[in-house]
Amino acid sequence: MINFINNCRIGSFKFTAIFLLTIFSLSFVHAADLNKGKDLFKANCATCHNKNMKDKLTGPPIDKGLADWAAYPKKDLYDWIRNSQALITKGHPQAVKIWNEYKPVVMTPFPTLSDADIDDIIAYCEGVIAGTYPPKTDVAAAAPGAAGGGETASNNWIYLAIFGLLGVLALILGGIARNLKNVEREKEGQPVEHKTIVQLLTSKSVIGVVLFALIVLGSFTTVNNAINLGRQQNYAPEQPIKFSHVTHAGINKIDCQFCHDGARRSKHSVIPSTNTCMNCHKAIKKGSTYGTQEITKIFASIGFDPNTDQYIENYEKMSQKDIAKIYKKWIGNQYLTEEGHSMDAEGKEFVKNQWDHIVSSLTNDHKKKIQGPIEWVRVHNLPDHVYFNHSQHVKVGKVDCEACHGKVAEMETLRQYSPLSMGWCINCHRDTKVQFNENPYYDSYVRYHQELKDGKRDKVTVADVGGLECQKCHY
Secondary structure, three states: OHHHHHOOOOHHHHHHHHHHHHHHHHOOOOOOOHHHHHHHHHHHHOOOOOOOOOOOOOOOOHHHHHHHHOOOOHHHHHHHHHOHHHHHHOOOHHHHHHHHHHOOOOOOOOOOOOHHHHHHHHHHHHHHHHOOOOOOOOOOOOOOOOOOOOOOOOOHHHHHHHHHHHHHHHHHHHHHHHHHHHHHHHHOOOOOOOOOHHHHHOOHHHHHHHHHHHHHHHHHHHHHHHHOOOOOOOOOOOOOOOOOHHHHHHHOOOOHHHHOOOOOOOOOOOOOOHHHHHHHHOOOOOEOOOEHHHHHHHHHHHOEEOOOOEEOOOHHHOOHHHHHHHHHHHHHHHHHHHHOOOOOHHHHHHHHHHHHHHHHHHOOOOOOOOOOOOOOOOOOOOOOOOOOOHHHHHHHOOOOHHHHHOOHHHOOOOOOOOOOOHHHHHHHHHHOEOOOOOOHHHOOOHHHHHHHHHOOOOOOEOHHHOOOOHHHHOO
């Protein structure tokens, strides 16, 4: 390259050559993709790092980390992310400093991340720290119920009013018909009929109207209750572990898709496995509200000994008596440390009560052993004939979790926020604006893209791209 420039003896040509070579070089500079960086961060980094980038979680805050690594060549940061232990072994000062602060928690190695991938992650993190990502929009398309709490007003009073009016109308028409009949009978010289209120209310016509109304009302109630079966709004069952979304999603800002990682890539959002819990709770062993009581349930279900920080060998074959010794020891030691008491009668009762609660939470009539998966109680449920795909909404549609599930970060006990009815879904599809911009999934809708460009339409809704077709949800 230098020889090429030196050989350009004419000044203007030499300048042009330098300019063209500079442009040529810049064309190979990686342009950071913040959206890709966000996906990579969620898939790899959100396990241990707080997504607000400023607070500690299992790992250090990102903003301080980036500032500290800025004093070293960028290659060192790449090496640290790909294999932190190798850099520690070499004695790198920043690597050793972080290790001394956070050991024995080992940073997961990411050898498959390219330089470009890491640059995308860093750019995303810097955007969040600076407050420039995500970019501000004028109006955010929200699903029905997202702002209004998801509650639906009852229309039962309307039906009752209609039935009442029909009943009154029937009595009035019956009275008019009777009077006309009496006038006719009087003209013909026949005796006029006079009925009491009791006789009127017990007449065949009134009884027929009442029976018809009861049949209609009963049929409506039966069908309506059948439609609502299995999707009770505000349903909030007690779980085997008192898991607080306020603590995890609210205070610690853990991303929804870290625990429910199936939401972006499959039909189901998936119930987090105990291994997912252990990503953090191998280091965080006591809760802020319940101390050892709830987190010890996680340890007991998977066979992790918090006394030694090791998984227990042949845990599946251990008796409940032997298991109790391990976790009672842990609970007792923490009680002594926190309270500063000796293991007197009160302390022994504390340990016994906590262990009994753990056993009752992890066992039931169908699951006799403590060991094994935690049996969470399902909150959201759709009928078998309904198809719903989380990835279609989360990954493609870019719908926020709160649109359907409400402000989960404010729920101490998770509840069903939305009605999840067919009407609720259809109204969402009618009103929700499709995010066409920079979304390759919708590239095939050429006509809509052109109409948006020409100003012939200002939005494309889910209904426009087939969101109201029956077979999309009922296949």
